[in-house]
Amino acid sequence: MVDQTQALWFSKSMSKDLDTVFAALADPTRRAILAMLLEDDMAVTDVAEPFEISLAAISKHLVILTKAGLISQEKRGRVKWCKLEPDALRAASVWMQGFGQFEPVNLDAFERFLEIELPATDDT
């Protein structure tokens, strides 16, 4: 039933983390923003420019991405710069990789994999 492996991905902090990260990634506008930031850091106005929605809407998206830890924002002068923080994707990536190894035989390997990878990711 519920074994030790599951305790890791059911842990409260981890689960809340994954909630916000996956929810942030579920919106195409936000994924597009992340893709833009992959090329370079950008000011909020420049992030908003290619989209047809209002600047305020983009600002909200950026807040969501920031809360998910997927980007960081630093204000220099009156300009707020947005920077990709790909580390936040690691927890989600690790979680997802567990489902790739679908064969029950590989479950032990996944368990070991989690124990190695998770401590480097989440220590809040």
Added chain:
Amino acid sequence: MVDQTQALWFSKSMSKDLDTVFAALADPTRRAILAMLLEDDMAVTDVAEPFEISLAAISKHLVILTKAGLISQEKRGRVKWCKLEPDALRAASVWMQGFGQFEPVNLDAFERFLEIELPATDDT
């Protein structure tokens, strides 16, 4: 590695795919269900058993997971069996890998895994 996947992120169908997959993963109940199905196929009632919400709510979650392609459901007799479909996670994994500028934790192992698994693409 980045430019190869780049075309994928912007394609409309892919984007809609990612919408539904990431949205499905954003709910802790649904992730818990996936984790349960990792161990074995299960009937809807058995999936619902450890949760405190109603069976109907679980049934809805299973519909969402099915639409995202993350599970499949097969009705045998009056029992509907739920089966994990980890292939659906692959698209999301690949998308996330594009942001893999961050120091690869163990993503090279994941890449090798992808190369092994990708040709064995089974249809639903």
Added chain:
DNA sequence: CGTATATTCAACCAAATGGTTGACCAAACT
């Protein structure tokens, strides 16, 4: 047959989401 079991459906509800607009504040440029 009648009844229990497995699952979904339909109607409803509260809360969250993604968007708008206009007011607002702080920094920069004349």
Added chain:
DNA sequence: AGTTTGGTCAACCATTTGGTTGAATATACG
């Protein structure tokens, strides 16, 4: 100083989401 620029805030709106309940539909069992 006054005005433009960069960005957020607040109030609103429509839609979606995640949950409930009770009725409905199969399928199995005795």
